[in-house]
Amino acid sequence: MAVPLIQQLRVGAYILKQRLKRNERYPLVLMLEPLFRCNLACPGCGKIDYPDEILNRRLSVEECIEAVEESGVPIVSIPGGEPLIHKEMDRIVAELVARKRFVYLCTNALLLEKKLDLFTPSQYLTFSIHLDGLEEEHDKAVDQKGVFKRAVKAIEAARDRGFRVNVNCTLFNTAKPEEVTEFLDFARDLGVEGVTISPGYAYERAPDQEHFLSRRQTKELFREVFRRGKGRKWRFSQSTLFLDFLAGNQSYHCTPWSNPTRNVFGWQRPCYLLNEGYAPSFKALMEETDWGSYGTGNYEKCANCMVHCGYEGTAVADTVKHPLKALKVAMGGIPTEGEMAPEIDLSGQRKAVYSFEDFVAEAVTQKPQSPAPAGGSSPSQAAE
Numbered sequence: 149m150a151v152p153l154i155q156q157l158r159v160g161a162y163i164l165k166q167r168l169k170r171n172e173r174y175p176l177v178l179m180l181e182p183l184f185r186c187n188l189a190c191p192g193c194g195k196i197d198y199p200d201e202i203l204n205r206r207l208s209v210e211e212c213i214e215a216v217e218e219s220g221v222p223i224v225s226i227p228g229g230e231p232l233i234h235k236e237m238d239r240i241v242a243e244l245v246a247r248k249r250f251v252y253l254c255t256n257a258l259l260l261e262k263k264l265d266l267f268t269p270s271q272y273l274t275f276s277i278h279l280d281g282l283e284e285e286h287d288k289a290v291d292q293k294g295v296f297k298r299a300v301k302a303i304e305a306a307r308d309r310g311f312r313v314n315v316n317c318t319l320f321n322t323a324k325p326e327e328v329t330e331f332l333d334f335a336r337d338l339g340v341e342g343v344t345i346s347p348g349y350a351y352e353r354a355p356d357q358e359h360f361l362s363r364r365q366t367k368e369l370f371r372e373v374f375r376r377g378k379g380r381k382w383r384f385s386q387s388t389l390f391l392d393f394l395a396g397n398q399s400y401h402c403t404p405w406s407n408p409t410r411n412v413f414g415w416q417r418p419c420y421l422l423n424e425g426y427a428p429s430f431k432a433l434m435e436e437t438d439w440g441s442y443g444t445g446n447y448e449k450c451a452n453c454m455v456h457c458g459y460e461g462t463a464v465a466d467t468v469k470h471p472l473k474a475l476k477v478a479m480g481g482i483p484t485e486g487e488m489a490p491e492i493d494l495s496g497q498r499k500a501v502y503s504f505e506d507f508v509a510e511a512v513t514q515k516p517q518s519p520a521p522a523g524g525s526s527p528s529q530a531a532e
Contacts, residue, residue: 150314150342150383152271155223155250162222163468173405173434176461178221179420181411182207182240186230188256190290192320192359194351195229197504201512203229205412212240215410216249218430225252225276225407225457227420232259238266245272252276254316256295257302269310274385276316276344277303281323281331289320300338307339314385316344320359325372332373332382342385346456347394349421352449352502363444366454367396367488375484386456388478390463394454396488397477398463402443402453406461408433413511418442420457422449424501445492448500 159176166174185203186196196203207215216224224244231237232255244251245268254276267273280289283296306313315335319328335343347369350360361369374395384391393400404419414426415433422442427433443458444450450458467474477483 150385154271158250159222159464160468163465167468173403173439175219175221175408175430176406176464177223177225177457178216178219179407179409179457180207180212180215180224180226181228181409182212182226182231182234182237183412184229185233186228186256187233187258188230188290188292188295191355192289192318192348192351195227198508199512202412202508206234207410207412209236209239209243213243213247215430216244216247219408219410221249223250223252225254227254230259231255232263238263241267241273245270248272250274252314254278256290257299258295260302261305264306264309264311267311269312271312274312274314274341275306276314277340279315279331279335280318281327282334285322285327285331289318303338303340312341314341314344318346318348319361319369320348321361321365322359323369325369325376328369328373329376329380332377333380336380336382342383344385344456347454349453349455351421352504360452362452363454363491366394370394371396371484374482378481386460387463387467387474388482389467389474390456390460392477392482393459393463395482395484397483398466399489399492400459400462400466401445401492402450402458403461403465404442404458405434405437405439406465407457421453421455423504423507425507441498445494446497448497451494451497
């Protein structure tokens with residue numbers, strides 16, 4: 149696992165503190181979305197399907213700090229949209245680093261080289277670069293040629309400047325084990341800190357609905373990839389038990405509260421992947437959300453989900469609770485043979501509710517929580 153020791157110790161101490169306080173639900177990573185605007189339009193993305201009135205909204209620096217302080221998380225992931233479009237992203241990152249939060253700034257890297265001078269290398273800052281495979285596969289995934297080469301060039305520039313850099317990779321049912329193996333070899337040789345890897349989530353608003361993995365497909369794919377990976381010294385920015393879960397060896401339930409989301413609408417219910425309303429505060433999100441009505445086995449939209457933002461928190465908590473189990477997998481490798489762990493029963497799940505259009509229609513009429521930056525009326529203008 150390619151996570152620095154200081155981060156492991158801080159997160160472990162934070163979890164132990166929550167257990168001593170007998171908190172059953174606590175946040176681990178804040179998904180901080182300061183904007184939805186992006187300079188790409190990936191067909192598997194369900195995060196940018198909003199009218200301009202919403203795409204032009206931004207969280208202010210103060211709102212971002214308030215969200216982090218309110219949730220008390222040790223780790224902040226900044227996705228989007230494309231975070232580097234935000235004109236005050238350097239200030240947001242600097243404020244969070246000053247508070248000794250571990251920040252993962254998730255970016256497609258198209259603007260990264262141009263913006264590098266705005267940031268300072270720190271053990272608390274990681275640029276998490278989006279690469280969904282090698283050149284042909286990645287450029288197809290983002291629906292634009294040349295993006296892979298620009299992203300790799302930016303990775304090399306950030307790495308050479310002393311920044312922590314990792315790669316985040318989303319896999320779909322087009323992924324072939326031999327190609328994933330080649331990609332992970334490439335990431336290892338590129339010299340990044342590690343890879344965050346996960347199956348894609350079937351966003352209901354994603355233009356491409358044909359290529360999301362089922363849970364069985366996910367487990368079979370990762371078993372074959374890990375089988376090929378023995379001895380290759382790949383480095384992952386994830387817990388060993390989460391990877392073990394992807395290979396079908398753990399019967400985990402998701403813990404959506406471990407990765408709460410704050411964006412331009414407020415605190416998103418119930419998680420980063422599902423938008424089913426908003427809470428006015430973090431406290432209200434945690435105390436008033438009907439958590440039992442979500443998750444695989446409980447809700448149709450969650451049936452095939454095995455995404456890290458739902459299950460990494462579960463795996464990390466299990467690691468702290470059962471360190472010997474985690475050590476056994478870390479030392480012996482992820483099992484790729486034999487029976488898989490029992491699957492969650494879906495017979496009692498409730499039907500999906502689709503209310504996106506109604507929600508957006510209402511949201512457009514509401515006053516933005518923070519003003520949009522000047523000149524942000526189009527993707528090209530917002531990307532400067």
